[in-house]
Amino acid sequence: MDEQVRERVQVFLSEVKQIPTLPDVYLRLQKAFEDPWLSVEYISNIIRLDQTLTISILRLANSPFFGFRKKISSITQAVMLIGLREVYSLVLSISVMGIFPLKEVDQGNLFPAKKLWEHCLAVGVASRVLGKMIGYAQPEELFVAGLIHDIGKLVEKMYLGEKFVTVCQRSRDEERPFLELEEEILGFTHAEVGEMLAEMWGFPALLVSITAHHHHPEKLTEPKSADGAAIVHVADALVRAMGIGWGGDPFVPPIVPAALERLALITPSSLGSVLLKIRQEYDTALRFLMH
Numbered sequence: 001m002d003e004q005v006r007e008r009v010q011v012f013l014s015e016v017k018q019i020p021t022l023p024d025v026y027l028r029l030q031k032a033f034e035d036p037w038l039s040v041e042y043i044s045n046i047i048r049l050d051q052t053l054t055i056s057i058l059r060l061a062n063s064p065f066f067g068f069r070k071k072i073s074s075i076t077q078a079v080m081l082i083g084l085r086e087v088y089s090l091v092l093s094i095s096v097m098g099i100f101p102l103k104e105v106d107q108g109n110l111f112p113a114k115k116l117w118e119h120c121l122a123v124g125v126a127s128r129v130l131g132k133m134i135g136y137a138q139p140e141e142l143f144v145a146g147l148i149h150d151i152g153k154l155v156e157k158m159y160l161g162e163k164f165v166t167v168c169q170r171s172r173d174e175e176r177p178f179l180e181l182e183e184e185i186l187g188f189t190h191a192e193v194g195e196m197l198a199e200m201w202g203f204p205a206l207l208v209s210i211t212a213h214h215h216h217p218e219k220l221t222e223p224k225s226a227d228g229a230a231i232v233h234v235a236d237a238l239v240r241a242m243g244i245g246w247g248g249d250p251f252v253p254p255i256v257p258a259a260l261e262r263l264a265l266i267t268p269s270s271l272g273s274v275l276l277k278i279r280q281e282y283d284t285a286l287r288f289l290m291h
């Protein structure tokens with residue numbers, strides 16, 4: 001990130017009196033994952049301390065979102081079946097969704113938070129679908145990456161006040177992309193706000209760089225994050241083209257050629273089935289994650 005832009009984002013975030021914090025249980029898990037002797041039992045014990053999280057995980061583990069055939073009745077069983085890394089991703093997703101108001105009814109609002117969450121959830125689902133198709137090592141990480149990619153927009157919406165309204169209004173009246181107006185009016189974009197938040201929250205480096213580069217995946221060179229950013233970038237365009245949720249404007253952003261090259265396995269002839277899969281998985285996720 002450019003130094004001047006970083007300074008501007010810092011000023012914005014320093015004016016936010018209370019940056020939302022992640023729940024204790026997530027922070028404990030984050031710490032636990034630094035331990036090389038990490039065990040299923042240890043992780044299960046941390047999760048069990050939080051009753052709401054325990055219920056959410058059991059509910060999700062038994063949902064078609066994971067597709068396990070047998071009934072999962074304990075956290076240890078869920079952690080074993082879902083996997084340690086995946087459980088971490090899941091807790092991160094549930095934690096982030098929990099700190100931003102989901103059911104906000106803001107009718108007449110230019111940028112309803114609920115619609116933005118629908119966009120983010122769909123990009124998470126689509127990223128996981130694309131990741132599985134190209135054989136990405138940890139598709140669950142892509143789900144979280146997609147889910148949080150536009151987190152900067154939520155923070156802007158909550159704390160920027162009039163300036164945020166101006167960005168939305170001008171984008172609508174001048175029929176110009178939201179991203180372009182963020183640059184023009186604010187001097188920074190949600191990708192940079194998201195990058196800084198992800199850093200502040202101590203998210204894994206992969207998530208920080210995907211959030212930062214989801215509009216310019218070509219700038220990344222390290223293969224895993226470059227693939228991840230390319231996937232989220234393409235997923236964003238597909239979800240907008242499918243008309244799911246609201247990302248700030250009605251435009252389908254152009255896909256950078258380098259991102260398409262990285263996803264060469266997805267051909268025009270397979271696109272129909274990819275879109276169908278995204279739609280089906282999104283409907284399931286919507287039922288089980290945004291209730």
Ligand SMILES: [Fe+2]
Nearest residue numbers: 149150190214
């Ligand atoms: Fe974005």
